[in-house]
Amino acid sequence: MASLLSLAVWWVMFLESLEAPAETTPATTPATTARPGLRGQMFSVNAGGSVTLRSDDLVSLSSFTVCLCHISELTETQNFFQLNLGGFNSISLSGTVEKFTLKLGNQYSQYSQYFSTAFPSFYYQKWPWTTMCVTWESGGGMAQLWRNGRTSVRKGLFQGQVLIGKPLLTISGFTGQVTDLHVWDYVLSRGEIASFSGGSVAREGTVLSWYSAQYSSSGYVVLEGLQIFSAALPSAQRLPESLAQEKADLKMRRKTRRRNSKRGQVLMGKGADGPIVLLLQRAYL
DSSP, X not given: OHHHHHHXXXXXXXXXXXXXOOOOOOOOOOOOOOOOOOTTEEEEEOTTOEEEEEOOSOEEESEEXXXXXXXXXXXXXXXXXXXXOSTTXXXXXXXXXXXXXXXXXXXXEEEOOOBOOSSOGGGGOOXXXXXXXXXXXXXXXXXXXXXXXXXXXXXXOSTTOOEEEOOEEEEESOOEXXXXXXXXXXXXXXXXXXXXXXXXXXXXXXXXOTTTOEEEEESSEEEEEOOOSOTTSGGGSOOOSOHHHHHHHHHHHHHHHHHHHTOOEEEEEEETTEEEEEEEOOOOO
């Protein structure tokens, strides 16, 4: 009798369990990797340190532009960057103050002279930063180096080739500060390069952007706030992108220069050895 009673109790409990609502596990949101970017910051890279920028996007480059700003002594050879896309698909720039070497795949060109462009020279004084831009297009294989807005000769390199892979850019073998490193999948116009040299990024990089790229560092590397000591000078102004507007702007500045050359203020003062006359020339606009 007891066994029958126990069986009945078990049967009731079994039926109640079937009617009870099943416990649910709350849905979880997949974790995302933050991409803070580096806008307004710079890396101070010391001996043995390295910085890496990367993207998980697969790219195919039949042309490109790489631009960066740096502060370094250049007493010895510096490796400014090496962009790897897998296999022989690599781009690197190294050099000293006298000669720079651009390497694409297994070919390279060297650059040692730079020529002024038609732009006013004070656009290219982002003190104390030095700006570097490298451009290349596959069709003619023409590669060109820009340093502080001054251009090198164009040299043939890696003609007809296409670089394919996931971009991984490394700064190693470099000592100094670096900022505003961007990579585009096309050749920037002369006006855009001049604008970058003057301290303005008209369009952030399409392959790698300093503002959004994933980054890491190793060794003695310090991430700091960006330091620019000429933000209030005309050199930090952005050049217009239209060539016609650039010419009009240059013409206006030449008129201003001629007008200012005829003006001045004379101040009289008394020094220890007698009167002092100071001629203060107005700054060019």
